Amino acid sequence: MAVLLKGKPVTERMAQELAPRIETLRAAGVEPTLAIVRMGERPDDLSYERTAIKRAESLGVTVKPYVLDEFAPQEALHATLQSVNLDAGVHGCLMFRPLPSFIDEKAMCNALSPDKDVDGISLASLAAVFTDASEGFPPCTAAACVRMLDHYEVPLAGKHVVVVGRSLVVGKPVSMMLLRRNASVTICHSKTEHLEKICRSADIVICATGRARAFGAECFSPGQTVLDVGINFDTHGNLCGDVNFDEVEPVVGAITPVPGGIGTVTTSMTMAHTVAAAQAAAEAMRR
């Protein structure tokens, strides 16, 4: 039986750490505030928004939704992001993606000020992840993976981590963050040959491909730690990860469940970044 790396103990610890920081900010008249920018009413955006609002409320972070019509022109979204940038009462911003196809998503990600880019979507934030600079924040999911490993005291230095997936949201940034922690990282993708063998050779495997239960027992070996980042629906409409949990859990040493794993820590990471952004803004005001 593998150790179950649940997200809840991690988010509880994060809440304990955030509470005094939020209290200090509020006592100084600063209400840590997260803007959520959404275009249209996509069910997965709405669901994530509800989760984020609930988590924010439980921590004492205020959420300010900015909702645009799904056919709103790019100028309207740009103006919204500008007003977020200029609003001293907003400290962080989460923009739901993918944006509609007629919008230049890269340009909109870069329109957000790195100070408020709590999900690492701007080039400046991403560049910081790759160059070990301190600007902006890393993408929340990548940061959640590292936090999960740290919480459960999984050693990183000198260990072989295989990351499957090379997106800018998860695969690439988490690889860089683990490299910074002295892990030896192999990044795999859809063209990788001998993927199963490479995965079996790792100490830690991070699956972030978006393919429901695609990683079976043949991809793993005893003692490994497995982070399942995937959020997918199977053919019956059930929520599941990239890993075939029932097959893999008896094989490996430790594994995150879906739901209740990386996803829940990601939401708390958004709040942690927002609080850090509020603290930085308050500090800048004092100077």
Ligand code: NAP
């Ligand atoms: P993405 O942009 O679609 O990237 C998927 C990656 O998986 C790509 O690099 C792709 O390779 C690789 N891939 C696809 N098929 C593969 C295969 N057969 N073998 C090996 N690699 C393969 O997805 P994403 O945004 O990174 O998200 C990945 C998953 O994480 C999704 O299920 C998403 O819902 C989930 N997610 C979860 C959270 C959370 O908070 N838990 C947050 C964000 C995303 P190529 O580059 O070669 O195409």
